[in-house]
Amino acid sequence: MQVKEYKPLIVAFCCNWCSYAGADLAGNNRLNYPADVKIIRVPCSCRVNPMFILRAFQRGADGVILCGCHPGDCHYTSGNYFTRRRMALLFSMLDFLGIERERTRVEWVSAAEGAKFAATMNDFVATVTALGENKRLEDLRCKK
Amino acid sequence: MQKISRESLVEKAIAMLQAHEVSAVLGWKKGEFDYDITPALFTDAEDLQKNFVWNDFCGANFSKYLVEKTRNIEGKILTFLKPCDTYSFNQLLTEHRFDREKVYAIGIPCEGMVDIKKIKDACGEGIASIACEEDVLKVTTLYEDAPIAIETETVLAERCLACKSKKHVAYDELLGETGEVLESNRFDEVERLEAMTADERFAFWQNELSRCIRCNACRDVCPACTCEKCVFDNPNSGVENKAAANSFEEKLFHIIRAFHVAGRCTDCGECSRVCPQQIPLHLLNRKFIHDIDRFYGDYQAGAEVGSRAPLVDYTLDDLEASEIFEGRDN
Numbered sequence: 001m002q003v004k005e006y007k008p009l010i011v012a013f014c015c016n017w018c019s020y021a022g023a024d025l026a027g028n029n030r031l032n033y034p035a036d037v038k039i040i041r042v043p044c045s046c047r048v049n050p051m052f053i054l055r056a057f058q059r060g061a062d063g064v065i066l067c068g069c070h071p072g073d074c075h076y077t078s079g080n081y082f083t084r085r086r087m088a089l090l091f092s093m094l095d096f097l098g099i100e101r102e103r104t105r106v107e108w109v110s111a112a113e114g115a116k117f118a119a120t121m122n123d124f125v126a127t128v129t130a131l132g133e134n135k136r137l138e139d140l141r142c143k144k
Numbered sequence: 145m146q147k148i149s150r151e152s153l154v155e156k157a158i159a160m161l162q163a164h165e166v167s168a169v170l171g172w173k174k175g176e177f178d179y180d181i182t183p184a185l186f187t188d189a190e191d192l193q194k195n196f197v198w199n200d201f202c203g204a205n206f207s208k209y210l211v212e213k214t215r216n217i218e219g220k221i222l223t224f225l226k227p228c229d230t231y232s233f234n235q236l237l238t239e240h241r242f243d244r245e246k247v248y249a250i251g252i253p254c255e256g257m258v259d260i261k262k263i264k265d266a267c268g269e270g271i272a273s274i275a276c277e278e279d280v281l282k283v284t285t286l287y288e289d290a291p292i293a294i295e296t297e298t299v300l301a302e303r304c305l306a307c308k309s310k311k312h313v314a315y316d317e318l319l320g321e322t323g324e325v326l327e328s329n330r331f332d333e334v335e336r337l338e339a340m341t342a343d344e345r346f347a348f349w350q351n352e353l354s355r356c357i358r359c360n361a362c363r364d365v366c367p368a369c370t371c372e373k374c375v376f377d378n379p380n381s382g383v384e385n386k387a388a389a390n391s392f393e394e395k396l397f398h399i400i401r402a403f404h405v406a407g408r409c410t411d412c413g414e415c416s417r418v419c420p421q422q423i424p425l426h427l428l429n430r431k432f433i434h435d436i437d438r439f440y441g442d443y444q445a446g447a448e449v450g451s452r453a454p455l456v457d458y459t460l461d462d463l464e465a466s467e468i469f470e471g472r473d474n
Contacts, residue, residue: 050399050400050403051375051396051400054395054396054399054400057392058392058396071460072460078458081458081459081460081462082455082456082458084458084462084463084464084465085439085440085454085455085457085458085462086455087465088435088439088462088463088464088465088468089403089406089432089435089436089439089455090399090403091465091468092431092435092468092469093399093402093403093428093431093432093435094399095342095345095469096334096337096338096345096349096428096431097345097346097349097395097399098342098343098344098345098346098347098348098349098350099342099346100342101342101469104465105465105466106464106465106466136346137392137395138392139390139392139393140390141389141390
């Protein structure tokens, strides 16, 4: 009997001005990162509403990573500072409800950091693969 | 148990109404039972004299009512504010939710409100009437001949046992005396949960939140929840359904509800008071308050008008999201 290898589904929210270009650079440089990472482009990391993250889990994501510009480099001056506070509180709350804290992450990746983007994604996918399927924030109606 | 008498409040309200200084009085009146005291608007002296109630069941926070009432009513509204209500009052003013000029706020001292759930635990269902006396509640039930006496102190609401302040932070006039900000142990339960393992916490919240019937009472009563259009009423959101279809929706609703008031929640505890399923919703709010205090410095929403809420503010060297669990291995 063949056992299907577990492949996690990762949703990456990437800021248009930095990490989205970073992902592009990773591709241009032929750097490998798992195809399980689905990128969603957002105009700024602070566009990401906590609801987006919960929704991603509902629709079957096993991990959600949010990539934005390094603090101080935001295209809109201060967007990522707000993201930082919001996500710290949201992740702390998810942990409070007993949801694995490794499933969510914030990383600062600039447009020049293609290598960091690939390394971050590899590391995150490995972490989530080790955790296994997202059971605690799943919506059975959304399961195939 | 309340130090200030009902008569003094009624007297003041009638005097102001008759002098045409205010055109309406926001107060409490008896609901279906003696213990479900509900907010009411009084416009004449006779009604006030007859129906106004002030006792150990007057938990309702009036601040949120001012948002709608100041818009719909000509002239000033007199309202009575307990110390914890004054924080919500200030918070709403900070957010420009109502016109301060249209409100005459009277601060009244509060000795703590009682929790009907605790009374029912003590003397069972079938409560016919409750009389509030000095330090004791006389509960008459359908099944006992003599009234059951319960000491008020033993049935105080959880939020009042962990009262954060007896100080009025906003008022036009004070009846009785104001108190001090108290040393409160309100974060003890949050810390107890934090000390558990993730599995235990998950089981705890699964057990609590699965009772949710999505009545939206916690949202409707919350003085911080004053959006004209709520994200949970959006038919395209998939969460506007009355009943939560599964455990995900329960978690989504409660995380987002608490998140939307994070940094603005004054910890008045109304959410837990109105919850018909006795879910300790204030713990979610307190978790956010506790985190904000730890990560960004002590902040009490509503302590002063015009203070900048932590989530609309930042510093250049804030904690990173990856650093919040440092030093915690559970």
